[in-house]
Amino acid sequence: MSLERLSLNTKTVNNWTLKEAVEGAAQAGLGAIGPWRDRVQEAGVTESAKMISDAGLRVSTLCRGGFLTAIDDDGLDDNRRALDEAAELGAPELVMVMGGIPDRDLIGARVRVSDRLADLVPYALERGVRIALEPLHPMFVADRAVISTLGQALAMAEPHPVEAVGVVVDTFHVWWDPDLEAQIKTAGERGRISSYQVCDWLVPMEADPLLSRGMMGDGVIDFATIGRWVEEAGYRGDVEVEIFNAAVWAADGDQVIGTMVERYRELIDAPGN
């Protein structure tokens, strides 16, 4: 089976430089890479674009912009730079995480996100990069993301053109949602699915919930079911593996990619899924 749709998010090989990640992904026969901005900035944006393209890889997404909830700084400058970087890299999607809350006013923080998203939309259209709103798991609402469900992300995207704002389906963040099937269907019908990201939910959770993401198959997520919903919603884009996990980060990068490929074939791209 082809690995053309499989993308290595650089967070999964967190100790690697962009160059190492590009070489690792290319050697394993992956179709794409999803770099984080810090790795791109270390290597230089122009150099990164060349490195990725020379290796025969596509860029699935650039991670990440967003936040946009601060009271004193609207965060627009940095996000315009992120859109510039995405455009130069040839990343069709810029993943954005919106949050957390600077005070107890969660509703006010969400209003600021909506307002500032609207400010960024014309710039995103101009650059030809879509803003991919990523709902994060509700346990991150205080410190990281005030968008907690796919339904909420879709509602926030709705006023804007489909080419300007999409949504990310990340299994770790949304697998628990009783409305997930319907929301994925809606996202597909509206042409709003920007990215499908996979990783597992570990039990018990790690002490740092941010690092509780696991390799597919190591946790309790039913990838066959969610993958079928994403497929039925018409999504044919990249499947990005983004794992924040201390043990994965400590392991050899090539081995991590090897396991990732194996699990992808077994759980994500299996016939009958």
Added chain:
Amino acid sequence: MSLERLSLNTKTVNNWTLKEAVEGAAQAGLGAIGPWRDRVQEAGVTESAKMISDAGLRVSTLCRGGFLTAIDDDGLDDNRRALDEAAELGAPELVMVMGGIPDRDLIGARVRVSDRLADLVPYALERGVRIALEPLHPMFVADRAVISTLGQALAMAEPHPVEAVGVVVDTFHVWWDPDLEAQIKTAGERGRISSYQVCDWLVPMEADPLLSRGMMGDGVIDFATIGRWVEEAGYRGDVEVEIFNAAVWAADGDQVIGTMVERYRELIDAPGN
């Protein structure tokens, strides 16, 4: 201001016996107590009922029954016993937590909960005790609760009489939900609010997320806003304080109740809220 609606959940004073909790609550002038089953069973159900009533307290809820997701054991016997205990205690509501998942089939686990809930409803009606479905925060879906939102709990309650199945609004579990205002309104309109439980969301989270509940005011939840929604939904029942937190448990019980009363007056029952 009266403390008639304030209820001490025994989990908040986890190291106390039921007798100590009853005396502490009565001395502080609280109107009610919300005992856990283990404390009641230690003291004996008949003796607990007498102890609470002699102290001039009401029982707000009995905590807790539920689970009902196991594949080999339907759990109905233990839940019927819990309904018996609630009836004998004079608890109008039996809090139920439904979950977690014994395998990767989250949807199947939810179906088992619905089926077994239906099995329990006639018994609850016979005993005059309402089953209070408590949605838990989505971070507990794997190991503890497959009902994650108030909307989902309401949908599960809907086929059953209002006297048989209600829902719990626990700030810690639902504060993040973008649909919370609408769901509380619906719950109120349908007469389904069984209990309003308060505690705060601490930042950063504790390493054990179960113990990350904090005293009101120690975290980031906007109690004025959520309390107003609950009030506007017509709820006039008890406000139960249920805190799982190692530091609170290590503190002197009377001091914990003292702080709880102070924070209740300041944040929950304040004029203008």
